[in-house]
Amino acid sequence: MKQYPVAIITGASRGIGKSCALGLTQAGYQTVLISRTESTLQTVVNEINKNSIKDVTIEPLVYPMDVTDKEKIRQLIDEIQNQFGRIDLLINCAGFLKPGTLNISDYDFENMIKTNLVSPFYLMKEVVPLMKKAGKGHIFNIVSRAGKIGFEGEGAYVATKFGLLGFSESLYRELSKEGISVTAICPGWVNTDLSKQAKAPLLDEEMIQPEDIMKTIAWVLELAPNTCVREITLECFKSIA
Numbered sequence: 001m002k003q004y005p006v007a008i009i010t011g012a013s014r015g016i017g018k019s020c021a022l023g024l025t026q027a028g029y030q031t032v033l034i035s036r037t038e039s040t041l042q043t044v045v046n047e048i049n050k051n052s053i054k055d056v057t058i059e060p061l062v063y064p065m066d067v068t069d070k071e072k073i074r075q076l077i078d079e080i081q082n083q084f085g086r087i088d089l090l091i092n093c094a095g096f097l098k099p100g101t102l103n104i105s106d107y108d109f110e111n112m113i114k115t116n117l118v119s120p121f122y123l124m125k126e127v128v129p130l131m132k133k134a135g136k137g138h139i140f141n142i143v144s145r146a147g148k149i150g151f152e153g154e155g156a157y158v159a160t161k162f163g164l165l166g167f168s169e170s171l172y173r174e175l176s177k178e179g180i181s182v183t184a185i186c187p188g189w190v191n192t193d194l195s196k197q198a199k200a201p202l203l204d205e206e207m208i209q210p211e212d213i214m215k216t217i218a219w220v221l222e223l224a225p226n227t228c229v230r231e232i233t234l235e236c237f238k239s240i241a
């Protein structure tokens, strides 16, 4: 039986994660889609099925769950391992932005740290041993330009993203000798629900499009096996300052 490469994508129901789900499924991956809302994940699967390519598109698996639930993550990775025996690619994309620096509730700050920073840690902790056994694998952490620059009024979000960038870069150095590449993607405003809720000061067409993130990932995946990319920053022409 043909073995397909397996890709796990968190935050796959909307925005950047959805774009990755569409792109990787079309590229022939067995995708595993995670977010909390089953109905929106199912909508993504329907869209994929509608545009499926014979002999290439494999129906994605859907796992509705909160990425902060480490027990569920453990079960999920066990299930994937038992079913497919491999995990080739992990995209840590689930995340949210609550504005505020000191004027944010303890709950919101703690929840944002758990979702944006601790959950990628849980996932990588479970996935990396399997990649090490295989001697290969790709991890993409969707960080942000806010992982590199502090922004007035968004200190809590910025802290989660600085944390994820530091974690990602450290793992990049630790895992390169094992054949595993860890890439941090740091976009400015992307045209998604998140940027609308955050009142991004740009028109939709002035922002990076979610598909641009998938194209960036596809580019990294096509490089020679010994080439690794630590970090990629994408910016919008109109908000570079």
Ligand SMILES: NC(=O)c1ccc[n+]([C@@H]2O[C@H](COP(=O)([O-])OP(=O)(O)OC[C@H]3O[C@@H](n4cnc5c(N)ncnc54)[C@H](OP(=O)(O)O)[C@@H]3O)[C@@H](O)[C@H]2O)c1
Binding pocket: 010, 011, 012, 013, 014, 015, 016, 017, 034, 035, 036, 037, 040, 065, 066, 067, 068, 093, 094, 095, 096, 097, 115, 116, 142, 143, 144, 145, 186, 187, 188, 189, 190, 191, 192, 193, 194, 195
């Ligand atoms: N949009 C931007 O301007 C921008 C720029 C730089 C970086 N980023 C980063 O890119 C990532 C994706 O953002 P986006 O713009 O695509 O946002 P989005 O459109 O709001 O999508 C967020 C995704 O994350 C999922 N999610 C959120 N919390 C979750 C949780 N606790 N457990 C499981 N899934 C969860 C959401 O699904 P459910 O609600 O169904 O769970 C949804 O699928 C985030 O990490 C964000 O920080 C975004």
